[in-house]
Amino acid sequence: RKEVEQDPGPFNVPEGATVAFNCTYSNSASQSFFWYRQDCRKEPKLLMSVYSSGNEDGRFTAQLNRASQYISLLIRDSKLSDSATYLCVVNVYNFNKFYFGSGTKLNVKP
Amino acid sequence: DARVTQTPRDKVTEMGQEVTMRCQPILGHNTVFWYRQTMMQGLELLAYFRNRAPLDDSGMPKDRFSAEMPDATLATLKIQPSEPRDSAVYFCASGLMTSGRGEQFFGPGTRLTVL
Numbered sequence: 001r002k003e004v005e006q007d008p009g010p011f012n013v014p015e016g017a018t019v020a021f022n023c024t025y026s027n028s029a030s031q032s033f034f035w036y037r038q039d040c041r042k043e044p045k046l047l048m049s050v051y052s053s054g055n056e057d058g059r060f061t062a063q064l065n066r067a068s069q070y071i072s073l074l075i076r077d078s079k080l081s082d083s084a085t086y087l088c089v090v091n092v093y094n095f096n097k098f099y100f101g102s103g104t105k106l107n108v109k110p
Numbered sequence: 111d112a113r114v115t116q117t118p119r120d121k122v123t124e125m126g127q128e129v130t131m132r133c134q135p136i137l138g139h140n141t142v143f144w145y146r147q148t149m150m151q152g153l154e155l156l157a158y159f160r161n162r163a164p165l166d167d168s169g170m171p172k173d174r175f176s177a178e179m180p181d182a183t184l185a186t187l188k189i190q191p192s193e194p195r196d197s198a199v200y201f202c203a204s205g206l207m208t209s210g211r212g213e214q215f216f217g218p219g220t221r222l223t224v225l
Binding site: 032034044046091097098103 | 143152153155165166201211212213214215216217218219
């Protein structure tokens with residue numbers, strides 16, 4: 001079983017829609033969680049960090065559910081520029097292990 | 111605006127040649143990571159350093175890959191000899207892994223093609 005699993009998508013949504021992705025992790029000792037976005041042929045860029053139950057930044061909200069071992073990313077009022085691949089990252093054992101999901105692709109259509 | 115830099119950005123080489131990739135982490139960051147990304151495998155952690163000491167290189171093929179951090183401003187990843195299956199984008203990332211923080215910041219990557 002993979003340490004981190006994500007639905008690869010693609011999620012095809014119209015502009016203005018609300019879309020949510022889930023990321024499940026297998027190790028209950030996971031301590032911190034991150035969402036990155038990656039554009040085609042570019043490096044991953046940090047979107048949000050989650051150290052407790054969740055985090056919010058503008059149109060983006062991340063929620064952590066430790067009991068069910070998943071973290072979600074909600075994007076409200078989606079823009080064309082939100083089209084990218086979203087990577088979930090899980091940290092285990094006090095920063096000595098990082099695990100990346102394979103990413104969820106989002107296409108926002110006009 | 112502090113950034114991780116990587117050189118070269120693109121490298122085309124022939125099978126059997128040595129390839130060296132360089133990374134300058136963000137000043138003050140104590141942890142440096144090397145990743146490889148392909149369409150088939152996604153993002154794979156190859157190795158990482160904390161305070162210049164190697165912490166984990168279990169993701170790296172030891173027979174041909176080596177990673178070093180000769181000083182705090184330079185990390186290198188070397189492949190010798192290179193093979194076509196090494197073709198990928200190699201990312202370096204750095205972060206300040208203290209006080210419960212774990213954010214990593216990625217460089218632009220080195221796109222390696224081995225013919």
